[in-house]
Amino acid sequence: xxxxxxxxxxxxxxxxxxxxxxxxxxxxxxxxxxxxxxxxxxxxxxxxxxxxxxxxxxxxxxxxxxxxxxxxxxxxxxxxxxxxxxxxxxxxxxxxxxxxxxxxxxxxxxxxxxxxxxxxxxxxxxxxxxxxxxxxxxxxxxxxxxxxxxxxxxxxxxxxxxxxxxxxxxxxxxxxxxxxxxxxxxxxxxxxxxxxxxxxxxxxxxxxxxxxxxxxxxxxxxxxxxxxxxxxxxxxxxxxxxxxxxxxxxx
Amino acid sequence: xxxxxxxxxxxxxxxxxxxxxxxxxxxxxxxxxxxxxxxxxxxxxxxxxxxxxxxxxxxxxxxx
Numbered sequence: 448x449x450x451x452x453x454x455x456x457x458x459x460x461x462x463x464x465x466x467x468x469x470x471x472x473x474x475x476x477x478x479x480x481x482x483x484x485x486x487x488x489x490x491x492x493x494x495x496x497x498x499x500x501x502x503x504x505x506x507x508x509x510x511x512x513x514x515x516x517x518x519x520x521x522x523x524x525x526x527x528x529x530x531x532x533x534x535x536x537x538x539x540x541x542x543x544x545x546x547x548x549x550x551x552x553x554x555x556x557x558x559x560x561x562x563x564x565x566x567x568x569x570x571x572x573x574x575x576x577x578x579x580x581x582x583x584x585x586x587x588x589x590x591x592x593x594x595x596x597x598x599x600x601x602x603x604x605x606x607x608x609x610x611x612x613x614x615x616x617x618x619x620x621x622x623x624x625x626x627x628x629x630x631x632x633x634x635x636x637x638x639x640x641x642x643x644x645x646x647x648x649x650x651x652x653x654x655x656x657x658x659x660x661x662x663x664x665x666x667x668x669x670x671x672x673x674x675x676x677x678x679x680x681x682x683x684x685x686x687x688x689x690x691x692x693x694x695x696x697x698x
Numbered sequence: 699x700x701x702x703x704x705x706x707x708x709x710x711x712x713x714x715x716x717x718x719x720x721x722x723x724x725x726x727x728x729x730x731x732x733x734x735x736x737x738x739x740x741x742x743x744x745x746x747x748x749x750x751x752x753x754x755x756x757x758x759x760x761x762x
Binding site: 466490516519520521523524525527528530534536540545587590643646647650651653654655657658659664668672674675680686687 | 699704705712713714715716717719720724725727728731733734735736740741742744745746749752753754756760761
Protein backbone atom coordinates (compact mmCIF):
# COMPACT_ATOMS: atom_id res chain seq x y z
CA UNK A 448 0.00 0.00 0.00
CA UNK A 449 2.65 2.53 1.05
CA UNK A 450 4.79 1.54 -2.00
CA UNK A 451 1.96 2.48 -4.37
CA UNK A 452 1.36 5.65 -2.36
CA UNK A 453 5.08 6.46 -2.58
CA UNK A 454 5.25 6.01 -6.38
CA UNK A 455 2.02 7.95 -6.91
CA UNK A 456 3.23 10.83 -4.71
CA UNK A 457 6.62 11.03 -6.44
CA UNK A 458 4.93 10.86 -9.86
CA UNK A 459 2.36 13.57 -9.13
CA UNK A 460 4.75 15.97 -7.40
CA UNK A 461 7.36 15.53 -10.13
CA UNK A 462 4.81 15.92 -12.94
CA UNK A 463 3.54 19.23 -11.54
CA UNK A 464 7.06 20.66 -11.26
CA UNK A 465 8.05 19.34 -14.70
CA UNK A 466 5.02 20.88 -16.38
CA UNK A 467 6.08 24.25 -14.94
CA UNK A 468 9.71 23.76 -16.02
CA UNK A 469 8.56 22.75 -19.52
CA UNK A 470 6.58 25.99 -19.87
CA UNK A 471 9.65 28.07 -19.01
CA UNK A 472 11.98 26.09 -21.32
CA UNK A 473 9.50 26.30 -24.21
CA UNK A 474 9.20 30.08 -23.83
CA UNK A 475 12.99 30.47 -23.63
CA UNK A 476 13.57 28.16 -26.60
CA UNK A 477 11.00 29.78 -28.86
CA UNK A 478 11.98 33.37 -28.03
CA UNK A 479 15.77 33.06 -27.64
CA UNK A 480 16.71 30.02 -29.73
CA UNK A 481 16.91 26.37 -28.76
CA UNK A 482 20.69 25.99 -28.48
CA UNK A 483 21.19 28.28 -25.47
CA UNK A 484 18.01 27.04 -23.80
CA UNK A 485 18.89 23.37 -24.21
CA UNK A 486 22.42 23.99 -22.91
CA UNK A 487 20.73 25.64 -19.90
CA UNK A 488 18.54 22.53 -19.45
CA UNK A 489 21.63 20.29 -19.67
CA UNK A 490 23.60 22.38 -17.17
CA UNK A 491 20.69 22.40 -14.71
CA UNK A 492 20.27 18.63 -15.06
CA UNK A 493 23.97 18.20 -14.34
CA UNK A 494 23.78 20.48 -11.28
CA UNK A 495 20.75 18.53 -10.00
CA UNK A 496 22.67 15.30 -10.53
CA UNK A 497 25.45 16.64 -8.29
CA UNK A 498 22.92 17.62 -5.60
CA UNK A 499 21.34 14.14 -5.69
CA UNK A 500 24.74 12.39 -5.74
CA UNK A 501 25.86 14.33 -2.65
CA UNK A 502 22.59 14.29 -0.68
CA UNK A 503 21.42 10.75 -1.56
CA UNK A 504 24.24 8.80 0.16
CA UNK A 505 24.33 11.34 3.02
CA UNK A 506 20.67 10.66 3.83
CA UNK A 507 21.22 6.91 4.06
CA UNK A 508 23.66 7.27 7.01
CA UNK A 509 21.24 9.33 9.14
CA UNK A 510 19.34 7.23 11.75
CA UNK A 511 15.79 6.51 10.54
CA UNK A 512 14.01 8.21 13.46
CA UNK A 513 16.03 11.42 12.99
CA UNK A 514 15.48 11.27 9.23
CA UNK A 515 11.71 10.84 9.69
CA UNK A 516 11.57 13.76 12.13
CA UNK A 517 13.48 16.14 9.82
CA UNK A 518 11.79 14.93 6.64
CA UNK A 519 8.38 14.95 8.31
CA UNK A 520 8.89 18.55 9.45
CA UNK A 521 10.05 19.68 6.01
CA UNK A 522 7.24 17.85 4.20
CA UNK A 523 4.71 19.37 6.56
CA UNK A 524 6.02 22.88 5.92
CA UNK A 525 6.04 22.28 2.16
CA UNK A 526 2.73 20.44 2.20
CA UNK A 527 0.92 23.14 4.17
CA UNK A 528 2.13 25.78 1.70
CA UNK A 529 0.85 23.75 -1.27
CA UNK A 530 -2.41 22.96 0.51
CA UNK A 531 -3.07 26.56 1.55
CA UNK A 532 -2.61 27.80 -2.01
CA UNK A 533 -4.67 24.91 -3.43
CA UNK A 534 -7.54 25.60 -1.00
CA UNK A 535 -7.43 29.32 -1.81
CA UNK A 536 -7.56 28.50 -5.54
CA UNK A 537 -10.36 25.96 -5.16
CA UNK A 538 -12.44 28.41 -3.10
CA UNK A 539 -11.92 31.28 -5.55
CA UNK A 540 -9.72 33.43 -3.30
CA UNK A 541 -6.70 33.00 -5.53
CA UNK A 542 -6.44 32.91 -9.32
CA UNK A 543 -6.21 29.44 -10.84
CA UNK A 544 -2.82 28.43 -12.21
CA UNK A 545 -2.95 28.64 -16.03
CA UNK A 546 0.08 27.42 -17.95
CA UNK A 547 -0.93 29.28 -21.14
CA UNK A 548 -1.03 32.63 -19.30
CA UNK A 549 2.36 31.95 -17.71
CA UNK A 550 3.76 30.86 -21.09
CA UNK A 551 2.54 34.08 -22.74
CA UNK A 552 4.11 36.20 -19.97
CA UNK A 553 7.44 34.32 -20.09
CA UNK A 554 7.50 34.50 -23.90
CA UNK A 555 6.85 38.23 -23.89
CA UNK A 556 9.61 38.87 -21.34
CA UNK A 557 12.05 36.67 -23.26
CA UNK A 558 11.30 38.42 -26.55
CA UNK A 559 11.93 41.88 -25.10
CA UNK A 560 15.08 41.12 -23.09
CA UNK A 561 18.35 42.49 -24.47
CA UNK A 562 20.72 40.01 -26.10
CA UNK A 563 24.02 39.43 -24.28
CA UNK A 564 26.38 36.75 -25.59
CA UNK A 565 28.58 34.83 -23.14
CA UNK A 566 30.53 31.66 -23.89
CA UNK A 567 28.91 31.62 -27.31
CA UNK A 568 25.43 31.44 -25.77
CA UNK A 569 22.51 33.83 -25.54
CA UNK A 570 22.84 34.41 -21.79
CA UNK A 571 19.19 35.26 -21.17
CA UNK A 572 17.95 32.06 -22.83
CA UNK A 573 20.55 30.01 -20.96
CA UNK A 574 19.86 31.46 -17.51
CA UNK A 575 16.06 31.36 -17.85
CA UNK A 576 16.14 27.68 -18.89
CA UNK A 577 18.76 26.87 -16.23
CA UNK A 578 16.86 28.55 -13.41
CA UNK A 579 13.53 27.10 -14.49
CA UNK A 580 14.80 23.52 -14.60
CA UNK A 581 17.08 23.80 -11.54
CA UNK A 582 14.57 25.43 -9.20
CA UNK A 583 11.65 23.19 -10.21
CA UNK A 584 14.00 20.18 -10.28
CA UNK A 585 15.32 20.95 -6.81
CA UNK A 586 11.84 20.37 -5.40
CA UNK A 587 11.58 17.12 -7.37
CA UNK A 588 15.00 15.99 -6.09
CA UNK A 589 14.03 16.89 -2.53
CA UNK A 590 10.73 15.01 -2.70
CA UNK A 591 12.25 11.94 -4.37
CA UNK A 592 15.19 11.72 -1.95
CA UNK A 593 13.19 12.32 1.22
CA UNK A 594 10.25 10.10 0.27
CA UNK A 595 12.58 7.37 -0.96
CA UNK A 596 15.02 7.37 1.95
CA UNK A 597 12.30 7.59 4.60
CA UNK A 598 10.32 4.71 3.06
CA UNK A 599 13.56 2.79 2.53
CA UNK A 600 13.28 2.69 -1.26
CA UNK A 601 14.85 5.52 -3.25
CA UNK A 602 14.52 3.44 -6.49
CA UNK A 603 10.71 3.35 -6.15
CA UNK A 604 10.54 7.12 -5.69
CA UNK A 605 12.94 7.59 -8.62
CA UNK A 606 10.68 5.32 -10.71
CA UNK A 607 7.72 7.61 -9.96
CA UNK A 608 9.70 10.72 -10.91
CA UNK A 609 11.16 9.06 -14.02
CA UNK A 610 7.65 8.10 -15.11
CA UNK A 611 6.60 11.73 -14.78
CA UNK A 612 9.65 12.87 -16.77
CA UNK A 613 8.87 10.44 -19.62
CA UNK A 614 5.21 11.48 -19.75
CA UNK A 615 5.76 15.26 -19.47
CA UNK A 616 8.81 15.43 -21.76
CA UNK A 617 7.19 13.04 -24.25
CA UNK A 618 3.95 14.98 -24.47
CA UNK A 619 5.86 18.29 -24.47
CA UNK A 620 8.00 17.16 -27.41
CA UNK A 621 4.94 15.93 -29.26
CA UNK A 622 2.81 19.08 -28.91
CA UNK A 623 5.62 21.66 -28.55
CA UNK A 624 3.30 23.84 -26.49
CA UNK A 625 2.60 24.33 -22.79
CA UNK A 626 0.56 21.50 -21.33
CA UNK A 627 -2.58 23.53 -20.73
CA UNK A 628 -4.89 20.51 -20.61
CA UNK A 629 -3.11 18.96 -17.66
CA UNK A 630 -5.42 19.32 -14.62
CA UNK A 631 -2.63 21.17 -12.82
CA UNK A 632 -4.73 22.74 -10.08
CA UNK A 633 -6.24 19.40 -9.11
CA UNK A 634 -2.77 17.83 -9.19
CA UNK A 635 -1.36 20.57 -6.95
CA UNK A 636 -4.22 19.93 -4.51
CA UNK A 637 -3.41 16.20 -4.51
CA UNK A 638 0.30 16.86 -4.00
CA UNK A 639 -0.45 19.20 -1.08
CA UNK A 640 -2.62 16.50 0.51
CA UNK A 641 0.05 13.81 0.01
CA UNK A 642 2.96 15.92 1.29
CA UNK A 643 0.96 16.91 4.37
CA UNK A 644 -0.15 13.31 4.97
CA UNK A 645 3.41 11.93 4.79
CA UNK A 646 4.63 14.90 6.84
CA UNK A 647 2.16 14.18 9.67
CA UNK A 648 2.86 10.45 9.60
CA UNK A 649 6.66 10.57 9.54
CA UNK A 650 6.93 13.68 11.72
CA UNK A 651 4.93 12.05 14.51
CA UNK A 652 6.90 8.79 14.22
CA UNK A 653 10.19 10.68 14.21
CA UNK A 654 9.13 12.59 17.34
CA UNK A 655 8.53 9.29 19.13
CA UNK A 656 4.77 8.76 18.73
CA UNK A 657 3.28 5.37 17.81
CA UNK A 658 0.42 5.26 15.31
CA UNK A 659 -2.53 3.04 16.19
CA UNK A 660 -2.60 0.34 13.50
CA UNK A 661 1.01 1.08 12.51
CA UNK A 662 1.41 1.74 8.73
CA UNK A 663 -2.32 1.34 8.12
CA UNK A 664 -2.79 4.64 9.97
CA UNK A 665 -1.42 6.37 6.84
CA UNK A 666 -4.82 5.83 5.19
CA UNK A 667 -6.56 7.38 8.18
CA UNK A 668 -4.24 10.41 8.05
CA UNK A 669 -4.89 10.72 4.30
CA UNK A 670 -8.67 10.66 4.90
CA UNK A 671 -8.29 13.26 7.66
CA UNK A 672 -6.21 15.66 5.52
CA UNK A 673 -8.58 15.23 2.53
CA UNK A 674 -11.65 15.79 4.68
CA UNK A 675 -10.20 18.84 6.44
CA UNK A 676 -9.07 20.39 3.12
CA UNK A 677 -12.46 19.90 1.47
CA UNK A 678 -14.18 21.31 4.55
CA UNK A 679 -11.98 24.44 4.39
CA UNK A 680 -12.80 24.84 0.67
CA UNK A 681 -16.51 24.64 1.44
CA UNK A 682 -16.26 27.11 4.34
CA UNK A 683 -14.22 29.61 2.30
CA UNK A 684 -16.60 29.37 -0.65
CA UNK A 685 -19.47 30.18 1.68
CA UNK A 686 -17.48 33.04 3.23
CA UNK A 687 -16.63 34.38 -0.23
CA UNK A 688 -20.30 34.45 -1.22
CA UNK A 689 -21.11 36.59 1.80
CA UNK A 690 -18.01 38.83 1.91
CA UNK A 691 -15.95 40.02 -1.07
CA UNK A 692 -12.36 38.74 -1.22
CA UNK A 693 -9.55 41.10 -0.41
CA UNK A 694 -7.18 42.24 -3.13
CA UNK A 695 -4.28 40.67 -1.24
CA UNK A 696 -5.79 37.20 -1.24
CA UNK A 697 -6.56 37.41 -4.96
CA UNK A 698 -2.96 38.33 -5.83
CA UNK B 699 28.37 38.85 3.40
CA UNK B 700 25.72 39.75 0.84
CA UNK B 701 26.29 36.41 -0.92
CA UNK B 702 25.87 34.59 2.38
CA UNK B 703 22.69 36.54 3.00
CA UNK B 704 21.44 35.73 -0.51
CA UNK B 705 22.24 32.03 0.05
CA UNK B 706 20.40 32.03 3.37
CA UNK B 707 17.53 33.97 1.82
CA UNK B 708 17.22 31.42 -0.98
CA UNK B 709 16.94 28.50 1.44
CA UNK B 710 14.56 30.40 3.75
CA UNK B 711 12.35 31.15 0.75
CA UNK B 712 12.65 27.57 -0.54
CA UNK B 713 11.72 25.93 2.76
CA UNK B 714 9.61 28.40 4.73
CA UNK B 715 8.17 30.43 1.85
CA UNK B 716 5.80 33.30 2.52
CA UNK B 717 4.11 31.80 5.58
CA UNK B 718 6.51 31.56 8.52
CA UNK B 719 3.61 31.05 10.91
CA UNK B 720 2.93 27.60 9.41
CA UNK B 721 6.56 26.60 9.90
CA UNK B 722 6.40 27.80 13.53
CA UNK B 723 3.16 25.87 14.07
CA UNK B 724 4.74 22.69 12.68
CA UNK B 725 7.75 23.13 14.99
CA UNK B 726 5.49 23.60 18.05
CA UNK B 727 3.44 20.53 17.05
CA UNK B 728 6.57 18.38 16.75
CA UNK B 729 7.98 19.57 20.09
CA UNK B 730 4.64 18.86 21.81
CA UNK B 731 4.51 15.38 20.21
CA UNK B 732 8.05 14.60 21.36
CA UNK B 733 7.34 15.88 24.90
CA UNK B 734 4.18 13.76 25.29
CA UNK B 735 5.81 10.67 23.75
CA UNK B 736 8.79 11.01 26.10
CA UNK B 737 6.35 10.86 29.04
CA UNK B 738 4.81 7.68 27.64
CA UNK B 739 1.55 9.45 26.68
CA UNK B 740 -0.09 8.66 23.31
CA UNK B 741 0.88 11.60 21.09
CA UNK B 742 -0.13 10.58 17.54
CA UNK B 743 -3.11 12.97 17.60
CA UNK B 744 -1.04 16.13 18.22
CA UNK B 745 0.22 16.72 14.66
CA UNK B 746 -3.17 16.23 12.92
CA UNK B 747 -4.65 18.72 15.40
CA UNK B 748 -1.73 21.12 14.86
CA UNK B 749 -2.19 20.91 11.07
CA UNK B 750 -5.89 21.71 11.44
CA UNK B 751 -5.16 24.78 13.59
CA UNK B 752 -2.23 25.99 11.44
CA UNK B 753 -4.25 25.64 8.24
CA UNK B 754 -7.24 27.45 9.75
CA UNK B 755 -5.10 30.35 10.98
CA UNK B 756 -3.12 30.54 7.75
CA UNK B 757 -6.26 30.57 5.59
CA UNK B 758 -7.90 33.15 7.83
CA UNK B 759 -4.88 35.45 7.48
CA UNK B 760 -4.86 34.98 3.70
CA UNK B 761 -8.55 35.81 3.25
CA UNK B 762 -8.89 38.57 5.83
